[in-house]
Amino acid sequence: MSEYEATIGLEIHAELRTATKMFCTSKNDPDEKKPNVNICPVCLAHPGSLPVINREAVKHVLKVGLALGGRLADYTEFDRKNYFYPDLPKGYQLSQYEYPLVSGGALLGVPITRVHLEEDTASSIHSDDEGTTTIDFNRSGVPLMELVTEPEIHSAEDASAFAKELQLLLRYLGASEANMEKGEMRVEANVSVGKKGELGTKVEIKNLNSFKIMEKAVAYEIERQKKTLQSGEQVRQETRGWDEGKQQTFAQRTKEGSADYRYFPDPDLPSLQISEIGDFRADALAAELPVLPSVRREGYLQMGLKPDDAQLFTAEGALGDFFDAVARELPKDRRLTAANYIANDLVSVLRDIQKRDSDYSADIPISAHSLAKIVDMAGQGALSSRGAKDLISAVAREGIDGDLEAVAKDRSLLQISDSKGLEASVKSVLEANPSVVADFKSGKQAALQFLIGQGMRATKGAADPALLKKMIFEAIS
Ligand code: ADP
Ligand code: MG
Secondary structure, eight states: OTTEEEEEEEEEEEEOOOSBOSSSSSBOOTTOOSTTOSOOTTTTTOTTOOOOOOHHHHHHHHHHHHHTTOEEOSEEOOEEEEOOOTTOTTSEEEEOSSSOSEEOOEETTEEEEEEEEEEOOOEEEEETTTTEEEEETTSTTOEEEEEEEOSOBOSHHHHHHHHHHHHHHHHHHTSOOOOTTTTSEEEEEEEEEEETTSOOOOEEEEEEOSHHHHHHHHHHHHHHHHHHHHTTOOOOOEEEEEETTTTEEEEEEEOOSOOOOOOEEOTTSOOEEGGGSGGGOHHHHHHHOOOOHHHHHHHHHHTTOOHHHHHHHHHOHHHHHHHHHHHHTSOHHHHHHHHHHIIIIIHHHHHHHHTSSSOOOSOOSSOHHHHHHHHHHHHTTSBOHHHHHHHHHHHHHHTOOSOHHHHHHHTTOBOBOSHHHHHHHHHHHHHHOHHHHHHHHTTOTHHHHHHHHHHHHHTTTOBOHHHHHHHHHHHHO
């Protein structure tokens, strides 16, 4: 029923990619499997140890801010957020409260509230067998970026698109790998349903470990809240989780007012006057920004690429770079054909060879030059579209690097576009199908298509279809 509208606001944490942790020199290694090796007195919270701000982490967040078109803080500080939890032996988390590094900005049209920097906690590892919980401090003190959106997303698909776009941006910036399955990016979705234009009671969904789960959980939650409201009940403000077995969200805890974290500025850390610190100056950081995903995508769309292809080449850097190299060798009108062959035919070869459906490596088994050459051959009529696809597949799979015309000829992939080369095939098709020829003569137009089809078959797809049609038509008219 359309009288209700769903509203979603996201809170997204991402572990930043830095050599060392946020406030100490312990290694920041998300792939470390052995527990409690990247630790020191600071990230173990020993009394008397002193934190030092990691510049790289600050730069990452400021760059994210620039990329989002947000305002970079002039003044900023780190605050203690006080709470008790076994994975936080200090009793407080260093975070930012009143003065986030970044305010405002937007991504995919969704306004951003703020982006700030904090430290991750240690991880608790629960063992069901032994009934114990152990703590791994490798993650304790890892720089964590938190981004909060305004409540201005209105569907599960848009929420998921936003999170994917942020992941892509973080990867472009080198700020984070932002892999959700590894917990490098963690999304909390706040969902409410209300009368159009009004905000309803928000429910927070946590522990969403993949884009797919996130989208399913938000969609489920929207429906659940609509049904609740339609039955005359009220939605309870609470935190919910996702039950993958039951494919539904479930209540975890009810929020009773907001916790009082007693934020106050950390007395062991200096406040920062961002614009006065050389490394943090906006102009210096802007010069270090790469071409952003939105800009790259727009460039492809301007070239006339299909939205799906533009997205593929933006999200899959290796394919995008390959397409760019091919496009440089081709006139404008042939680039779209090249995009098509890469997005379909080359990708299907890569899927087979690299054994995955995304994250293709830069190890592309055909040179940009060869692919451009094949597109040119097809453009000049030397190859049919089928022939071009077969040739791309053969060259890529077999690693052929040589005279492509010779290869095409060897494998009978060249298109027959002179009438001499087609005469024999046309003759045999007409002789083998006298009744179809008669049908055509008595006015059945469809008979011509059948004969052309037979002709393509007789030449194993090598005939130039337009020429074949002309020859058959003239022979039977
Ligand atoms: P809290 O004070 O509970 O932390 P905030 O106002 O700071 O709430 O918002 C936290 C997140 O919840 C933000 O991402 C915001 O966009 C989102 N949010 C706030 N109100 C709603 C609502 N009514 N429906 C959906 N999301 C909301
Ligand atoms: Mg809040």
